[in-house]
Amino acid sequence: xxxxxxxxxxxxxxxxxxxxxxxxxxxxxxxxxxxxxxxxxxxxxxxx
Amino acid sequence: xxxxxxxxxxxxxxxxxxxxxxxxxxxxxxxxxxxxxxxxxxxxxxxxxxxxxxxxxxxxxxxxxxxxxxxxxxxxxxxxxxxxxxxxxxxxxxxxxxxxxxxxxxxxxxxxxxxxxxxxxxxxxxxxxxxxxxxxxxxxxxxxxxxxxxxxxxxxxxxxxxxxxxxxxxxxxxxxxxxxxxxxxxxxxxxxxxxxxxxxxxxxxxxxxxxxxxxxxxxxxxxxxxxxxxxxxxxxxxxxxxxxxxxxxxxxxxxxxxxxxxxxxxxxxxxxxxxxxxxxxxxxxxxxxxxxxxxxxxxxxxxxxxxxxxxxxxxxxxxxxxxxxxxxxxxxxxxxxxxxxxxxxxxxxxxxxxxxxxxxxxxxxxxxxxxxxxxxxxxxxxxxxxxxxxxxxxxxxxxxxxxxxxxxxxxxxxxxxxxxxxxxxxxxxxxxxxxxxxxxxxxxxxxxxxxxxxxxxxxxxxxxxxxxxxxxxxxxxxxxxxxxxxxxxxxxxxxxxxxxxxxxxxxxxxxxxxxxxxxxxxxxxxxxxxxxxxxxxxxxxxxxxxxxxxxxxxxxxxxxxxxxxxxxxxxxxxxxxxxxxxxxxxxxxxxxxxxxxxxxxxxxxxxxxxxxxxxxxxxxxxxxxxxxxxxxxxxxxxxxxxxxxxxxxxxxxxxxxxxxxxxxxxxxxxxxxxxxxxxxxxxxxxxxxxxxxxxxxxxxxxxxxxx
Numbered sequence: 001x002x003x004x005x006x007x008x009x010x011x012x013x014x015x016x017x018x019x020x021x022x023x024x025x026x027x028x029x030x031x032x033x034x035x036x037x038x039x040x041x042x043x044x045x046x047x048x
Numbered sequence: 049x050x051x052x053x054x055x056x057x058x059x060x061x062x063x064x065x066x067x068x069x070x071x072x073x074x075x076x077x078x079x080x081x082x083x084x085x086x087x088x089x090x091x092x093x094x095x096x097x098x099x100x101x102x103x104x105x106x107x108x109x110x111x112x113x114x115x116x117x118x119x120x121x122x123x124x125x126x127x128x129x130x131x132x133x134x135x136x137x138x139x140x141x142x143x144x145x146x147x148x149x150x151x152x153x154x155x156x157x158x159x160x161x162x163x164x165x166x167x168x169x170x171x172x173x174x175x176x177x178x179x180x181x182x183x184x185x186x187x188x189x190x191x192x193x194x195x196x197x198x199x200x201x202x203x204x205x206x207x208x209x210x211x212x213x214x215x216x217x218x219x220x221x222x223x224x225x226x227x228x229x230x231x232x233x234x235x236x237x238x239x240x241x242x243x244x245x246x247x248x249x250x251x252x253x254x255x256x257x258x259x260x261x262x263x264x265x266x267x268x269x270x271x272x273x274x275x276x277x278x279x280x281x282x283x284x285x286x287x288x289x290x291x292x293x294x295x296x297x298x299x300x301x302x303x304x305x306x307x308x309x310x311x312x313x314x315x316x317x318x319x320x321x322x323x324x325x326x327x328x329x330x331x332x333x334x335x336x337x338x339x340x341x342x343x344x345x346x347x348x349x350x351x352x353x354x355x356x357x358x359x360x361x362x363x364x365x366x367x368x369x370x371x372x373x374x375x376x377x378x379x380x381x382x383x384x385x386x387x388x389x390x391x392x393x394x395x396x397x398x399x400x401x402x403x404x405x406x407x408x409x410x411x412x413x414x415x416x417x418x419x420x421x422x423x424x425x426x427x428x429x430x431x432x433x434x435x436x437x438x439x440x441x442x443x444x445x446x447x448x449x450x451x452x453x454x455x456x457x458x459x460x461x462x463x464x465x466x467x468x469x470x471x472x473x474x475x476x477x478x479x480x481x482x483x484x485x486x487x488x489x490x491x492x493x494x495x496x497x498x499x500x501x502x503x504x505x506x507x508x509x510x511x512x513x514x515x516x517x518x519x520x521x522x523x524x525x526x527x528x529x530x531x532x533x534x535x536x537x538x539x540x541x542x543x544x545x546x547x548x549x550x551x552x553x554x555x556x557x558x559x560x561x562x563x564x565x566x567x568x569x570x571x572x573x574x575x576x577x578x579x580x581x582x583x584x585x586x587x588x589x590x591x592x593x594x595x596x597x598x599x600x601x602x603x604x605x606x607x608x609x610x611x612x613x614x615x616x617x618x619x620x621x622x623x624x625x626x627x628x629x630x631x632x633x634x635x636x637x638x639x640x641x642x643x644x645x646x647x648x649x650x651x652x653x654x655x656x657x658x659x660x661x662x663x664x665x666x667x668x669x670x671x672x673x674x675x676x677x678x679x680x681x682x683x684x685x686x687x688x689x690x691x692x693x694x695x696x697x698x699x700x701x702x703x704x705x706x707x708x709x710x711x712x713x714x715x716x717x718x719x720x721x722x723x724x725x726x727x728x729x730x731x732x733x734x735x736x737x738x739x740x741x742x743x744x745x746x747x748x749x750x751x752x753x754x755x
Contacts, residue, residue: 016332017425019426022427024543032542035427035539
């Protein structure tokens with residue numbers, strides 16, 4: 001949320017990391033890397 | 049407000065990747081002074097500057113921060129400082145840097161800073177990139193909204209950079225503080241904040257709210273204050289995470305429309321450059337392949353580019369040494385100067401070319417944005433080993449030297465992951481081990497080529513590196529099991545757009561790190577080499593005299609020339625010196641590994657730095673310091689175990705010695721850096737012991753399997 005991942009923001013999962021575990025995610029025009037666990041929290045905050 | 053320097057403090061604040069540090073480097077140039085923030089190993093870069101009006105200020109570059117709700121130790125430090133007016137680093141004014149292409153997100157922290165009541169100048173950075181991607185900026189809308197000066201800049205093209213200092217001048221002179229807050233506290237927040245403000249005697253309600261919010265970890269409140277505020281929170285049922293969401297949403301709700309008016313975006317067409325590059329660079333299969341290719345090129349260049357300057361430095365010191373030798377009178381202090389101080393200094397400086405090149409290449413990879421991709425790609429592997437994707441950066445640096453590698457662990461926020469990275473990094477074969485490998489490898493593997501292409505010795509070199517990596521895997525798994533974790537681990541990093549590096553910034557980064565190596569490690573290496581000089585030059589008086597006599601007698605009997613004679617005396621003297629006695633003392637312990645007391649001496653002197661091994665061998669086998677590795681090797685090859693015709697350096701003992709050097713922690717400087725970064729000798733001792741045990745067991749196994 002602090003990173004500006006707000007409700008209604010377009011979130012795209014681009015790809016998984018070569019050895020699994022982390023995701024390459026695009027949020028609006030920025031790229032981010034995060035683990036599955038963090039990606040889950042975003043989803044939850046998305047609903048808030 | 050009183051500060052240590054008495055100068056007004058201007059804080060440079062902003063999100064990570066906003067170009068904040070580049071801007072700070074640009075403004076302050078060579079005047080930077082790097083120290084730590086009190087109590088934490090977070091670099092505090094500050095500089096004294098004179099504004100156009102003649103007023104002096106102190107500028108501090110704070111760690112990149114996303115908002116007043118921190119996620120890492122570095123962000124917590126920022127919040128601790130900016131909510132505490134009696135902190136010596138508490139800013140009088142703020143220079144806020146935002147990436148104009150990410151303005152919406154970067155403005156969150158700016159509006160919070162403003163509501164804390166700081167006079168502020170907002171820098172919209174990277175306008176060059178905005179222009180090329182068709183963003184038009186109308187800063188007046190933003191100036192009206194925030195009530196502060198907005199400057200458009202680009203560190204790369206130097207646009208707008210000369211407007212910053214005059215703007216600071218005007219801001220400080222007029223003390224332009226905002227007259228209203230952007231975020232209206234909700235009723236509940238207002239009640240809590242009012243109660244806290246009354247207790248702390250502060251007028252800023254937003255600050256009071258933040259203090260209530262972060263009461264658990266703020267470090268400057270007295271126990272009574274803390275208790276009181278916790279009581280207020282309980283009485284009002286002030287549930288903090290909900291209010292964080294409320295505030296953040298409210299702020300975005302207000303400034304997002306403003307941002308849309310400020311930056312008119314052309315519709316972005318399809319994939320950007322970064323997307324296209326990342327399709328390859330972070331590809332499931334190509335990503336790792338590209339990574340290893342880049343690493344190969346990096347190491348190749350370290351070795352090939354550094355060779356010549358290293359030779360110059362070595363020759364320079366040898367010349368200085370012989371010059372002093374010829375022009376100074378023989379005395380203990382000239383000996384100390386030449387063989388202690390000068391030799392030690394040379395031992396430090398000879399690594400400067402390699403370290404500079406490594407830092408340069410790593411800085412380039414970091415500045416361009418590649419390093420965060422590496423973190424992303426290797427995070428899960430590192431997770432299995434109890435480390436973090438960021439540990440990869442350290443392990444790579446370790447290939448040149450463990451010292452910068454350990455320094456680079458500061459970006460790892462989880463304490464356990466950071467500690468493991470610090471502990472295992474020295475197992476990666478560093479450049480100091482190379483000369484040792486070069487001397488010994490010939491005893492294990494013949495110098496032949498397979499299929500006329502692959503050099504067998506080169507292959508053995510690779511094997512030694514691999515052994516180090518296996519060591520890293522085994523010991524990190526071990527530490528993952530036994531160490532307790534205090535905080536949860538997370539990975540969330542931005543993968544910034546690729547951009548060409550700003551050379552001035554790269555140069556400053558490299559300069560800073562090289563200097564910290566020379567000064568930090570140099571002091572210790574110098575001290576140790578002086579101690580070693582003493583131990584090697586002095587011994588029980590009678591024995592020392594006796595050794596000279598018997599060496600002279602031997603020379604006359606065998607008709608040696610003067611040069612040979614003096615080498616022989618040096619060798620005999622070393623044997624009867626204190627360190628010679630130490631070597632003999634530890635001989636029983638290292639005999640099971642196939643080592644004799646002469647190797648024992650070399651192991652002891654290697655403690656200053658591993659490559660000292662070669663020099664010590666040269667002295668022990670009395671070949672003189674200026675001879676090359678080949679001569680030493682011939683001498684060593686001829687060495688027999690006393691009373692037998694078993695060679696000391698047979699494949700078994702040489703490989704055992706090699707394995708010992710792969711694992712053993714024979715580097716005083718690394719131990720010192722570990723102490724510095726962990727704030728306790730405990731982890732240096734742990735590091736020394738576990739690596740020692742690993743080395744001993746490894747060498748023991750190898751020796752007994754082969755002999």
